[in-house]
Amino acid sequence: MGAACTGVAFAATSNASNASNTSALDEKIARIEQGLSSSVVVKGAPDQKMRLEDRMRYHQVPAVSIAVVNNGQLEWARAYGVNLVGSSEHTTPDTLFQIASISKAVSAMAALHMVEQGKLQLDGDINKQLKSWQLPDNEFTQEHKVSLRQLLNHSGGVNVHGFHGYPEKQTVPSLLAVLDGEAPANSEPVRVEAIPGTEWRYSGGGYSIIQLLMTEVSKQDFPQLLQDVVFTPLDMRHSRFASRLPDEERSHAAAGHEVNGEAIEGLWHQYPELAAASMWSTASDLTKIIIEVQQSDAGTSNKILSSQMTKTMLTRGLGETGLGFFVEDKSDGSSGSSTNVSYTSFSHSGGIEGSRSLLFGYTKTGQGAVVLTNSDNGMALIEEIFTSIAAEYHWPDFKVTEKTAMAPDPVLNQKVAGEYQLFDQPAHVFTEADRLYLQCNVLGNKPLELHPEANASFFLTAPDATVRFETDAENKPTGFALLKGVNTYKAQRVN
Incomplete structure (x- = not known):
């Protein structure tokens, strides 16, 4: 068993037929392992390609199993990580x-x-x-x-x-x-x-x-x-x-x-x-x-x-x-x-x-x-x-x-920061320096940066979604709409 990248063990299978093909396939797999990206990136930001090992750690995902079909057949399969957090039982392509x-x-x-x-x-x-x-x-x-x-x-x-x-x-x-x-x-x-x-x-x-x-x-x-x-x-x-x-x-x-x-x-x-x-x-x-x-x-x-x-x-x-x-x-x-x-x-x-x-x-x-x-x-x-x-x-x-992010508006950020409820789950909107973040278990437990794209409208990079804050007649925030694909989900302000 080798290591795809430092710290994450993997096991692999492939249909490569000779040493030359195996080498080319390994290079292809390495590019995939090192080329992860969110579905939306901020225009003008530095190279945003990410390594699988780093993203597993970031998302707190102990095990991943990947299999790819190409030309009508299984081209390769690899598994990464461990079956149980804190254990030494490495995940393999045969792990259920x-x-x-x-x-x-x-x-x-x-x-x-x-x-x-x-x-x-x-x-x-x-x-x-x-x-x-x-x-x-x-x-x-x-x-x-x-x-x-x-x-x-x-x-x-x-x-x-x-x-x-x-x-x-x-x-x-x-x-x-x-x-x-x-x-x-x-x-x-x-x-x-x-x-x-x-x-x-x-x-x-x-x-x-x-x-x-x-x-x-x-x-x-x-x-x-x-x-x-x-x-x-x-x-x-x-x-x-x-x-x-x-x-x-x-x-x-x-x-x-x-x-x-x-x-x-x-x-x-x-x-x-x-x-x-x-x-x-x-x-x-x-x-x-x-x-x-x-x-x-x-x-x-x-x-x-x-x-x-x-x-x-x-x-x-x-x-x-x-x-x-x-x-x-x-x-x-x-x-x-x-x-x-x-x-x-x-x-x-x-x-x-x-x-x-x-x-x-x-x-x-x-x-x-x-x-x-x-x-x-x-x-x-x-x-x-x-x-x-x-x-x-x-x-x-x-x-x-690629999406273009506007310059941050500290006044708007402070106004919309607060506690909301999305799908009956708490959603926390907060500022850090001049940036705005959303944290909600519905979207995972990590704070997600809200990138400004229009007045009171922000985009997320992962997942690909838009957050539009809503206000009442006195211009006070009452909630936000989360737009993902063709669906719109409403969140209510609770403080």
């Missing part, structure tokens, strides 16, 4: 991570496989396929019923965005208890809260319904079903669905860590919501999902789905999702038309207690990557890693944007 909501994409592929077998119906009332439990009808389902398709693409109007999990020593509810929100479940009952098919609403609760449906129809428990349908055909030997990892495998798994850098109690939470959140895997194993989707879309493999079903899976419904993946059509611009769609990106991120992850791939180009971390702070680091990978492999996504 909880991959959280990436589970949904894998579960969706298995569900669509059952559709192609004629065992499940993609459209029509889901209740007509369920046996031991029914999704209660209400005022939203009088004319339109929830279908499997809508559950897969989050358009069924179903609630329960995500799940909290259960600490090691806590009683874990049955799936039926989760669906009805009955003790000891710590989530709401899974119910319809909007007319099916009228709006996009991300729902882990919907995937719990899918889990029940798949097990009832197949007459198999969910882990064995996914083993048969996905893991065995794709030779994913380091993947499994489990609410709690068996004792004999726990020493080979990366423990979860909180935003303060400490290991979570019991090292992992348990998730009976298997389809939605409870897959364990490695970055290398997950690249087999990327490659199979790419090959199936191209019509060269049908280990799980036909080419036509894969194309259906990668077609957007409402919002940004297909049937399991977040998808975006791309154009290579060869015809000079912005509507010349030539390939599609497909992805899914994951975030549960102590774990953050991202799977991302393209059809037709044979490119993609998986990055897994064992920390609640992991997503900021993941975005920095993907920015470096994308630059090295010339991807059209994860590009760095």
Whole structure:
């Protein structure tokens, strides 16, 4: 075992075929390891490339596992750090991570496989396929019923965005208890809260319904079903669905860590919501999902789905999702038309207690990557890693944007400094010299500099977001709006 950079041990695998190729690949990996960047940089600032080792330390992320697909195959995989903070157990490419909501994409592929077998119906009332439990009808389902398709693409109007999990020593509810929100479940009952098919609403609760449906129809428990349908055909030997990892495998798994850098109690939470959140895997194993989707879309493999079903899976419904993946059509611009769609990106991120992850791939180009971390702070680091990978492999996504920062306004900074509440969490805005900072656990536990770009409007570099302070008729701050992508989140001033 060597060292990628001083202080962080790594283990590696690659598909380089000779010494010359190995040397070139090592140089490529080194550029990625030393070329991390936030998605936004301040124009005119010194070189802002960062080293992976330094960013792991900064974000307090003990372990990272990276695997890159190029030319339709796994090109390389490396793991960095340790499985548990303070330990000497080095992370390897075979270390298991909880991959959280990436589970949904894998579960969706298995569900669509059952559709192609004629065992499940993609459209029509889901209740007509369920046996031991029914999704209660209400005022939203009088004319339109929830279908499997809508559950897969989050358009069924179903609630329960995500799940909290259960600490090691806590009683874990049955799936039926989760669906009805009955003790000891710590989530709401899974119910319809909007007319099916009228709006996009991300729902882990919907995937719990899918889990029940798949097990009832197949007459198999969910882990064995996914083993048969996905893991065995794709030779994913380091993947499994489990609410709690068996004792004999726990020493080979990366423990979860909180935003303060400490290991979570019991090292992992348990998730009976298997389809939605409870897959364990490695970055290398997950690249087999990327490659199979790419090959199936191209019509060269049908280990799980036909080419036509894969194309259906990668077609957007409402919002940004297909049937399991977040998808975006791309154009290579060869015809000079912005509507010349030539390939599609497909992805899914994951975030549960102590774990953050991202799977991302393209059809037709044979490119993609998986990055897994064992920390609640992991997503900021993941975005920095993907920015470096994308630059090295010339991807059209994860590009760095330069923004111009205005001169600081000390008077404005002092006026907006104070205590706010964002997502029911405290958000602290404070000054340091002539600079303004935002600190909020929702965005990680590190102070984030607010760079002025217009009157009372500031930009962040990581994450890529804008903060706009709001005032009342007397010009006193009342809150701020956090703008990230197409979403706007409101924070209220509390002092």
